[in-house]
Amino acid sequence: MSGVDVPEREGTPRPSPAARVRHYLPFATGGLQSLLRYRSTFVTTGVTAAAGAAVTVFLWRAVYAGSPPGGGPGGFTPEGITTYLLMAQVLQVLHANRVDDEVAAEVYRGDVAVMLVRPVSYPVVRFFACLPVVAANAVLVGVPVLALFALIVPLTVPRPVDVALFLVSTALSVLLAFLVNLLTGMTGFVTTNTWGVRMVKQSVVAFFAGQLVPLALMPGPLAAVASALPFRGMVDGPLTLLLGRYDGVAGAADVLARQIGWAAGLTLLGAVLWRASLSRLEVLGG
Amino acid sequence: MIVAENLVKEFRLTERKPGLVGSLSTLFTREHRIVRAVDGVSFTIPAGSKTAYIGANGAGKSTTIKMLTGIMTPTGGRCLVRGIEPYRHRQANARSIGVVFGQRSQLWWDLSVPDSFRILRRIYDVPDPVYRRNLALYRDLLDIDALGTTPVRQLSLGQRMRAEIAASLLHDPAVVFWDEPTIGLDMVLKDAVRHLVNHVHRELGTTVVLTSHDIADIAAICDSALVVDRGRVVHQGSIRDLLRTAERRSVVFDHRGGPDPGHACARIEQELPGVSASPAEDGRIKVDYPVDRFTSRQVLAFLLERFDLADCYAPEPDLEDVLRRIYAGGSRSPLAAGVAGPGQGGAA
Structure with a gap:
């Protein structure tokens, strides 16, 4: 079936983009209000992220301890690899937007029906609702973890232009993480075991994004596979820019262009699959 | 006006195998059983009427409501709500309808009722005077202020249903679909809800479509009835006409x-x-x-x-008796009436 979501009634003017955003902002503020009722979540996330960072950081620092001054494997200095792994952990916190859990649960329980009686697009609602989660994770978990490690281990100080590029790239990585999690959650339409799918997704993303091992250290064929996947733009992309590991303007543009391309592609895929899922949605009971 | 033309909804129930491997295997091989929940239903509900959509459990009521609200797409036929097909133009339809699903909450689980209302007000662009007028109405009739700032998940069923009903009317919808709206309400609140919907109908000419197993709800709110049995319409007309079939x-x-x-x-x-x-x-x-x-x-x-x-x-015939006979019609077995599937109507 076509046109489940977007077409408006003939004769009704399409709302302006500003009006559309206005209809969705309450989902962001409402989400923030809900979040603030569960403050302890952030402590848990923070401890988990700090522990994860500690394990990888100290492990890899040992690997790079005897590396020559020009840089060890993959051309990383000990500070460079530390910064990479720490920031990878921070990025992972930003990507923990809960969208996969919530979409899967709402599809599974049929609560998605309730969202569909409102004059809004469900995927867009989910996007706005995850913004406060991402922001809160960044402020309450990401920044403290980063500050903590900056005190105890030496880190690379990036150039201002690289920081700027990193911030843009990070915003794109947050969008990619949303899209990947949305698609993961939508598997709830075809399987009841979304927990398994989410576990698989988590491992695949952690590995192919370069969160566990930088892509530069992967064997050739594996690195080629990782480069061809969208997950690269979630960790490897932003950190390539942050650490200045790119070749001039063209190199930086390439990283961002890949991210934008994948964001567009996954948005399209999500929209197509969402419509297909809706037209065959079956909410039984109640 | 709401129209259904030969509306059909079939469900493909997947026979799933257990476990993760089983779930993944349903991605590739599937065995289906087809259940026809709505079987060629046609009806017309005039604008401004208050219609009870009546049927035994499993008669296809909720499925039809879900097609009229745009949540589900029919397998065959079509339906129109105020001239638009809800499942094709879901968002446009959603602006002009209000919905209560007694079984599911549409409030924000972690937020208080006033916070949920503030969000709904923004989503539906409810003008200030309308919002204030409606809140005053809910305060008078449903004692909505008593719910305070308690998050919805901590409300009792009766408290939550009051908020759900109010939420469905907040944006002055032209049509309201209420599916089992008085679940968990005591007699006083049921009366209040009936009074509220009748008040709103009188003031705004709202079209009301109600499903309920509470005969008193139907009698107190509705002026016409649409009776479905096993996916088919077996009676359509005023409640008075329905009673005449006694x-x-x-x-x-x-x-x-x-x-x-x-x-x-x-x-x-x-x-x-x-x-x-x-x-x-x-x-x-x-x-x-x-x-x-x-x-x-x-x-x-x-x-x-x-x-x-x-x-x-000479008292009115008992609506409950009339319905019991319709539900039991056809097969005469009250249990069989709960099974969705093709069957002929049993109205005498």
Whole structure:
């Protein structure tokens, strides 16, 4: 079936983009209000992220301890690899937007029906609702973890232009993480075991994004596979820019262009699959 | 106006295998069983009417409501709400409808009721005067302020349903679909809800479509009825017409002097074949007669002739009896009526 979501009634003017955003902002503020009722979540996330960072950081620092001054494997200095792994952990916190859990649960329980009686697009609602989660994770978990490690281990100080590029790239990585999690959650339409799918997704993303091992250290064929996947733009992309590991303007543009391309592609895929899922949605009971 | 034309919804129920491997295997191989929940339903609900959508469990009521609200796409046929197909233009339709699903909450689980209302107000662009007027109405009729700042998940079912009902009306929808709206409400609140919907209908001409198993809801709110049985429409018309399909009606009377109630009953049953008479409270006598053999006029004439009547009235037929007979029709088995599938209507 076509046109489940977007077409408006003939004769009704399409709302302006500003009006559309206005209809969705309450989902962001409402989400923030809900979040603030569960403050302890952030402590848990923070401890988990700090522990994860500690394990990888100290492990890899040992690997790079005897590396020559020009840089060890993959051309990383000990500070460079530390910064990479720490920031990878921070990025992972930003990507923990809960969208996969919530979409899967709402599809599974049929609560998605309730969202569909409102004059809004469900995927867009989910996007706005995850913004406060991402922001809160960044402020309450990401920044403290980063500050903590900056005190105890030496880190690379990036150039201002690289920081700027990193911030843009990070915003794109947050969008990619949303899209990947949305698609993961939508598997709830075809399987009841979304927990398994989410576990698989988590491992695949952690590995192919370069969160566990930088892509530069992967064997050739594996690195080629990782480069061809969208997950690269979630960790490897932003950190390539942050650490200045790119070749001039063209190199930086390439990283961002890949991210934008994948964001567009996954948005399209999500929209197509969402419509297909809706037209065959079956909410039984109640 | 709401129109359904030959509306069909079939569900493909996947026979799933257990476990993760089983779930993944359903991605590749699937075995289906097809269940026809709505079987060629056609009806017209005029704008501004208050219609009860009535049927036994599994009769396809909720499925039809879900197609009318745009949540599900029909397998066949089509439906129109105010001239648009809801599942094709879901968001446009959603602006002009209000929905209550008694089984599911549409409030924000972690937020208070006032916070949920503030969000809804923004989503639906409710103008300030309308918002204030409606909140005042809910305050008066539903005592909505008593819910305070408690998060919705901590409210009792009755408290939550009050908020759900108010939320469905907040944006002055042209059509409201209420699916089991009075679940968990006590008598006082049920009355309040009935009063509220009747008030809104009177003021705004709202079209009301209600499903309920509470006959009192139907009687207090609705003026017309749409009865479905096993996915098919078996009656459509006013509640009055529905009551006229009753096979038996009754006359209750009180008399002075003459025979005692026991003798009087025996005499009536003897002289009017097919009629049953039984003593009612306060020494009255209730006469049940089959409508295909007698009119109430004939029964009354008989009683006037034989007894010195002190009081006499003919109550409305019992809606519950009428529905029970419709539900049980066809197969005669009340359990079979709960199975969705093709079947013929059983209205006599």
